[in-house]
Amino acid sequence: xxxxxxxxxxxxxxxxxxELSDSATVADLQEAIHKRTKxxxxxRQRLTLPLPPGxxxxxxVLHYKKSLKEYTDGNVDTLTVVFKDLGPQVKYSTxxxxxxxxxxxxxxxxxxxxxxxxFGYEGKRVIYPVQTYALYYWCFHYFKRIMETFFxxxxxxxxxxxxxxxxxxxxxxxxxxxxxYYVNHPLYTPVNDLQMKIGFGFGLLCQIANFYCxxxxxxxxxxxxxxGYQIPRGFLFNIVTCANYTTEIYQWLGFNIATQTxxxxxxxxxxxxIMTNWALAKHRRLKKLFDGKEGRPRYPRRWVILPPFL
Amino acid sequence: xxxxxxxxRRIYLTIYNWTVFIGWLQVFYxxxxxxxxxxxxxxxxxxxxxxxxxxxxxxxxILHGLIGLVRSPVxxxxxxxxxxxxxLWGILWSFPEIRTHFLVSSLVISWSITEIIRYSFxxxxxxxxSAPSWLLWLRYSTFLIMYPTGISSEVGLIxxxxxxxxxxxxxxxxxxxxxxxxxDYYYLALGILGVYVPGTxxxxxxxxxxxxxxxxxxxxx
Numbered sequence: 001x002x003x004x005x006x007x008x009x010x011x012x013x014x015x016x017x018x019e020l021s022d023s024a025t026v027a028d029l030q031e032a033i034h035k036r037t038k039x040x041x042x043x044r045q046r047l048t049l050p051l052p053p054g055x056x057x058x059x060x061v062l063h064y065k066k067s068l069k070e071y072t073d074g075n076v077d078t079l080t081v082v083f084k085d086l087g088p089q090v091k092y093s094t095x096x097x098x099x100x101x102x103x104x105x106x107x108x109x110x111x112x113x114x115x116x117x118x119f120g121y122e123g124k125r126v127i128y129p130v131q132t133y134a135l136y137y138w139c140f141h142y143f144k145r146i147m148e149t150f151f152x153x154x155x156x157x158x159x160x161x162x163x164x165x166x167x168x169x170x171x172x173x174x175x176x177x178x179x180x181y182y183v184n185h186p187l188y189t190p191v192n193d194l195q196m197k198i199g200f201g202f203g204l205l206c207q208i209a210n211f212y213c214x215x216x217x218x219x220x221x222x223x224x225x226x227x228g229y230q231i232p233r234g235f236l237f238n239i240v241t242c243a244n245y246t247t248e249i250y251q252w253l254g255f256n257i258a259t260q261t262x263x264x265x266x267x268x269x270x271x272x273x274i275m276t277n278w279a280l281a282k283h284r285r286l287k288k289l290f291d292g293k294e295g296r297p298r299y300p301r302r303w304v305i306l307p308p309f310l
Numbered sequence: 311x312x313x314x315x316x317x318x319r320r321i322y323l324t325i326y327n328w329t330v331f332i333g334w335l336q337v338f339y340x341x342x343x344x345x346x347x348x349x350x351x352x353x354x355x356x357x358x359x360x361x362x363x364x365x366x367x368x369x370x371x372i373l374h375g376l377i378g379l380v381r382s383p384v385x386x387x388x389x390x391x392x393x394x395x396x397x398l399w400g401i402l403w404s405f406p407e408i409r410t411h412f413l414v415s416s417l418v419i420s421w422s423i424t425e426i427i428r429y430s431f432x433x434x435x436x437x438x439x440s441a442p443s444w445l446l447w448l449r450y451s452t453f454l455i456m457y458p459t460g461i462s463s464e465v466g467l468i469x470x471x472x473x474x475x476x477x478x479x480x481x482x483x484x485x486x487x488x489x490x491x492x493x494d495y496y497y498l499a500l501g502i503l504g505v506y507v508p509g510t511x512x513x514x515x516x517x518x519x520x521x522x523x524x525x526x527x528x529x530x531x
Contacts, residue, residue: 182492187485262491 001068003029004080006050013037013083020068027064033083043159046084064157089159096149099168103176104142110180111135121186128190133200134183134259141207141251152214154221175267182261189260196258203254209236210247217244229289231299240303241286242279249275249306272306279305319379320436326370327433331426333364338422345415354402354409357418364425365398389509394421396502397464404481405474413466420460427452446528450521457514465506468499475499 001024004017018032030042048059049071062071062081072079109115111131182188190196212235220230236243252268283304292298304310337357344356368391375384397417402409431449434441481495 182490185485185490188490189486189488260488260490262489 001072002078003032003068004078005033005047005083006080007083017078022069024068025064026062026066026068026071029062029068029081030064040083040085041089043089044086046086047081048084050080050082086161088162090162090165091159092155093149093153095160095165095168097146098165099172100142100145100149102169102173103180104139104146106173106176107135107138107180107184110177110184116186123186125186128188130190130196130258131184131188133196134255137200137203137255137258138180138183141255144207144211148211148214152211152218154218175270179261179263179267182263183259191258191260195260199254199256199258201254203251203258206247206251206254210244210251213237213244213247229286231286231290231297238302240305240307241283242275242305245275245279245305246307276305276310279310323374323379323436324433326367327429327436330364330367331429331433333360333367334422334425334429336360337364337418338426341415341418341422350412350415351410353415353418361418362398362403365394365421368394393464393502397467401467401471405471405478407474408467408471411467411470413463413470416459417463417467420456420463423452424456424460443528446524450517450524453517453521457510457517461506461510465503468503472496472499 001020001022002017003020005013007013014033014036018029018036020028020032026047027042029047030045033045034041042064047062049062051057051059059082060071068079071081111127114125116125191199216234216237217232220232232241232243236246240246249268249272252264252271256264256268283302287299290297290299337360340356340360341353344353348356371380371382371387372384372391374380375382375387402414408414427445427448431441431445434445475496479495481493483491483493485492
């Protein structure tokens with residue numbers, strides 16, 4: 001079949017269109033476009049079906065795995081698609097790696113190096129046990145995240161815009177430095193021993209629970225990930241949709257109970273609000289997809305992210 | 311139902327705009343009068359009450375935007391009002407030593423001229439449905455001068471208050487403390503001065519764009 005590729009302003013991106021076999025997939029089309037346009041690799045291409053001008057509907061996005069035939073009207077042997085350039089893209093694993101590397105390196109810098117001299121604090125520094133445990137806890141956390149990125153998480157085909165690398169790194173690295181500055185401060189005041197043990201103990205339990213959540217999520221997706229959604233089940237997922245976020249937030253709570261800094265609490269609240277946004281979107285998406293109609297299961301009643309609040 | 315709300319909205323906004331208008335009119339009158347009769351050192355003391363009231367009332371405008379009473383986006387009104395409240399409460403009211411500076415005069419005169427025009431413009435629009443074209447012109451033209459004079463005054467006053475912030479450690483939290491937190495009002499002020507650098511051309515450019523749109527629209531009507 002012939003495929004005509006236009007830009008959103010109506011100009012033909014590929015002069016004369018492309019010739020593809022009738023059984024070709026969207027991925028094949030993206031490869032063909034890449035061959036002709038060099039600059040636009042497949043992950044940069046957002047292909048949609050054209051909408052009548054003035055239409056308020058959301059355009060249908062072509063999914064890379066589907067066959068082109070599914071998007072034609074049946075008898076038509078020409079397909080027109082609208083192209084949008086998403087800009088340079090990076091893999092999610094690349095994005096996550098750079099985000100997590102910052103905090104992993106910054107915290108030890110504040111712990112080991114005499115950085116506080118630049119803030120005007122001279123003289124010897126007394127280091128409390130809680131500060132040493134905090135170093136281990138924090139570094140373990142981000143090391144775990146990097147390991148999970150490469151060995152546990154099954155990412156959908158999606159990529160992320162390159163600009164997100166700068167934005168996300170700014171967030172993680174700034175907050176990392178912010179918390180590290182206060183926990184390792186020469187004038188740091190530790191909490192009592194019991195509170196520290198409760199904090200780190202609880203946090204560690206939550207990190208283990210979080211890891212198990214990630215394993216369960218991984219097993220929802222077959223090795224050939226298609227980004228298809230399933231109802232998460234098992235362990236905490238039976239009562240809360242985004243149990244992985246729940247355990248993540250609670251492990252930061254544990255860290256903060258043990259280290260008691262305003263900076264740490266601010267970080268936790270900001271992280272929790274970001275995750276809550278994601279969780280609401282995911283919960284809504286799952287409820288919409290699993291509506292109980294046409295043989296599909298109905299999404300069970302569950303907390304979204306933080307029982308008993310949301 | 312919607313009709314009743316619309317009437318109440320109009321009455322409320324009319325009263326609001328004209329009330330704040332009178333506040334700023336007082337500020338302008340008293341500042342010019344005091345400047346002529348007693349000198350710039352006494353201007354703050356003369357205008358303090360109406361100034362604090364009229365400028366603080368602007369917080370309501372954020373609320374108006376949030377609940378949809380007015381069309382202005384919160385993203386535009388919030389930074390504008392925050393900077394005004396910071397300079398007023400965070401600098402002038404907090405550091406009495408700065409109140410005798412001559413920049414206080416240029417500040418309150420720039421602010422009050424701008425606000426007198428703005429509130430009367432909205433006051434007429436809400437009360438009568440439209441405002442005269444000369445007022446529209448004033449609203450979108452006086453900023454060409456008032457923004458530079460006002461912003462220079464703000465930056466100058468913040469800068470001159472810096473030594474007093476450092477010396478008094480006002481609003482600052484020092485370590486050690488049980489929550490392991492610190493806050494330095496002096497460094498916050500430096501940060502805010504830094505924001506003025508890109509913020510000013512951005513805001514001025516935005517207003518130039520608004521001027522073009524508004525005056526072109528008025529011409530075509």
